Amino acid sequence: MKELKYEEAVAKLEELVTKIEDPKRDFSTIGRDVKEAMELIKFCKESIRGTKDKVEALINEK
């Protein structure tokens, strides 16, 4: 799996959420979609936290 960019992860997440929310979608895939969405959320949160730490380190640098 190639390295995922944050923007791509968010876009994918949006797409998955829309899919999950859509009642007309095939129910059998929903478990897989939710699992993937949860993984993306985890990735995004980690990305944000990582960036936050880096930025804070930079800003507090004297």
Next chain:
Amino acid sequence: MESKREIGLFQLQELIRKSLENSFREEIWVRGEISEIKNNTAGHCYITLVEKDEAGNGLTAKASAIIWASSYRIIKPYFETSTGTSLSSGMNILVKVQIQYSELYGLSLIVRDIDPAFTMGELEIARQKTIVRLKQEGMFDMNSTLSLPLLPKRFAVISSEQAAGYRDFMRHLHENEYGFYFETTLFPAPVQGKDAPEGIIAALDEIAGAIDKYDAVLILRGGGGAMDLICFDDYALAVNVAQFPIPVITGVGHDHDYHVVDMVAHTNLKTPTAVADFFIDMTAQEDYRVTSVISRLKMALDRKLQAGMASIDQYRIRMANALELKLLKEEQKVQLLEYKVNAANPQEILSKGFSIVIKDGRRIDTISKINKDDEISLMLGDGIAECLVLTKHK
């Protein structure tokens, strides 16, 4: 035969003397030019007085004059303090004389009194003539239009080594309080009296031979009385000073009036010490100017650096704020998505006791899609029940 009437030489001279004494009973004011002047050891002064034709070339009259020591003791200082110069050849004088005729020595004019104002007037007339001539020849302002370098420090000094003024100048200049360095080269020359113009001109010629080595020429005199300064009204000397290729500064130590050479010089100062001060002050001013420029530059640089630091700090703060805002937005976005996923996650719903109706693999969200006798699946949190529709109600 004609009888000859003879008289002796003495008798003749005696006749002339008596006749003259009869004709010139009173003392008389006579003007004339001193052609020669001598003092003897007894303190008497012997003068040859002349008068020249209008062109000033040929002599039209000549006579011997004597100032006896008894008169000379009074006349000499009186004349010198009044005119600032001593009796010398070439000078026009007005004297009160007693005509005296000696059988042995012939005619003599015995000087009883002198009018210094007349000589002053004559000198002033000569001086004015020199000034007018220099102006007409366009030389009057020549030297003063030259500019001194910003930091003059190499001086050709024309003076007499023994002159107190020269020594004062040297001490004052070289021991200046700032410790500025100056270079002085002495060109010895008489700086007063009759020989001064020639001597100073010779020194100027020597300096002109190495003109690149000097920033200015200084003619210094001082100490002694304010005597014999007529030399500084000399036309030839004035011409040489006026036309000199670098600035000439005079400090000849007199303060009652000033002379043609001072007028044509670049700068005229009263004393040699004043000349030293002039250059020390010039250097000090330039030094101060440069120092203040440096400190202004430093201050401006400090201000700029501070302003730069401040604006960089501003950027840092703005960047931090922007980043925080962005991160917050992203966090909220992800949180919302997370909430939506959780909200849509069937497992969440089922765990709360709800169940999902599935027909042909799809979720059913309306009764209209269900008919009597349809087979449907009922999904619960922990399993699926297969069901048969018996009846439906709206």
